[in-house]
Amino acid sequence: MNFQPHADDTPMPVVDLAIVEANLKRMQAYCDQHGLKLRPHIKTHKMPGLAKWQMELGAVGITCQKLGEAEIMIDAGITDILISYPLIGPVKAARLAALARKATLAVVADSTLAIDTAAEAAEAADAPISVFIEFESGGRRAGVGSPSEALELAKRISGAPGLIFGGLMTYPLGPEAAALIAAAQSLFAAEGLAIPTISAGGTPRAFHAHEVPGVTELRVGTYIYNDRNTVGQGAATLDDCALHIEATVVSRPTADRAIIDAGSKTLSSDLTPGGAARGYGLMRDYPEAVIAKLNEEHGIVDLSACARRPEIGETVRIIPNHVCVVVNLHDEILMTRPGAPDVLMPVDARGRSR
Ligand SMILES: Cc1ncc(COP(=O)(O)O)c(C=O)c1O
Incomplete structure (x- = not known):
């Protein structure tokens, strides 16, 4: 049986590309205006064609949540990816290594195990992998809760062959971000360790990212389509x-x-x-x-x-x-x-x- 989907059948998700274009350009213009790198999260659209459009408009790369998403995007020719999810264990290391041979890869960690997984992948691939420290800014999900924990993990990354310390990342951009970033910046500076990128995520607070000193990169996904939640939170109409x-x-x-x-x-x-x-x-x-x-x-x-x-x-x-x-x-x-x-x-x- 070979079922061919019919455009007039229901239920059917329908996208208006004119609205998509306006949403993409608005976010890119905001980032350009404030000197922020835009690294869109593809978890919202999950389509390589839309990821390429985001890159053509000025995004520095993309964010994926899972290795499986990154595999699809790399197969489609995207070459700069942050996987913003902790990868743990040898199976993930093997899959990450396969990707690191083909593209510039970054991952996040809030534990020594996640760092060791990335190190195993970098060694197997014989290719460098950047590792960001995820920090807690009020979302109470993953992430270290103090600058000293971040520093300890950053030192482990810097000392591991094949790993590059990418910087700090958080999701969502919570109320505790500014204080933690400021404290981390002075602690890291005192130790002579640079923080290359500070990456924040989430559409609801996206247009306020420039108000948080130190943030240099924005990871947003939902902004491409928006939904009732982003409207309710005042980030879209x-x-x-x-x-x-x-x-x-x-x-x-x-x-x-x-x-x-x-x-x-x-x-x-x-x-x-x-x-x-x-x-x-x-x-x-x-x-x-x-x-x-x-x-x-x-x-x-x-x-x-x-x-x-x-x-x-x-x-x-x-x-x-x-x-x-x-x-x-x-x-x-x-x-x-x-x-x-x-x-x-x-x-x-x-x-x-x-
Ligand atoms: C780690 C991370 N970064 C960025 C995003 C993008 O958030 P939003 O879809 O609100 O833009 C998400 C969304 O779940 C996320 O989990």
Whole structure:
């Protein structure tokens, strides 16, 4: 059986490339204005063609979260990649070594084990690998919590054959970043150790990165498409949202209830900070509607607050809560541009969780 996806089928993620272009150029202009290097995170779009477009506009390289994403990007010809995720153990070292033979690679570490994994890879590849120290700036995820821990790890990196100390990185750009950067800068200077790059990430605070002294590089992903979360956090408007899901109303069992063909397999189960009351996405043409519940293939929509209600058979547009996870659920995306033919494009690096 050879199923060919049809551009008019639903549910379908649809991207407006004119909005993408505006989003990319706005971020690049911001970085240029403030002397920041832009290293976009491809976890949002997962497409080599879009990564190349970001590079053509001025990005210094790209960021990937997983080795599997980097493998796809390097196969497509991208040659400068930061993997912003701790890689641990010999299997990762072997895969990293294979990539380091083909491209300029950097990784992050907050432990001696991650540094040793990178060192094993550099030795096997006989190629240098940069290692950044990840530090905690309020996100309470990975990362060292003090400048002295960072210094200790940086010394280990500098002393390891084949490794280059890349600098410091954090995600997201939290409130504790400025104090930690300032303290690290004076501690490292006292030890005579330069910090080549300080890399910060996250679309919601991106346009404030220049307010944090010391930050020299910005890693942003979501800005390419935006979503209900970035709109809610004031980093974009609804008109800056380049991706929406097109879905069909497949049932209207009651006056107050519509069923759409976009469930958790299409929209993901991610909510916004407003919680379940705000639903699983924004119905662009029916903003009072609430996508109240998702089964795998059913979106259950509460229309009770709507003056106007969608009919069975109608196509509706949904802005996802969190666009990165939505993209990861789809094999292809319909790319549109006013005045140009629509094109179905594969999401090459989707599903690369290793
Ligand atoms: C390490 C790291 N850097 C950068 C980003 C990009 O963040 P955003 O998609 O908000 O731009 C992420 C997102 O998860 C991340 O985990």
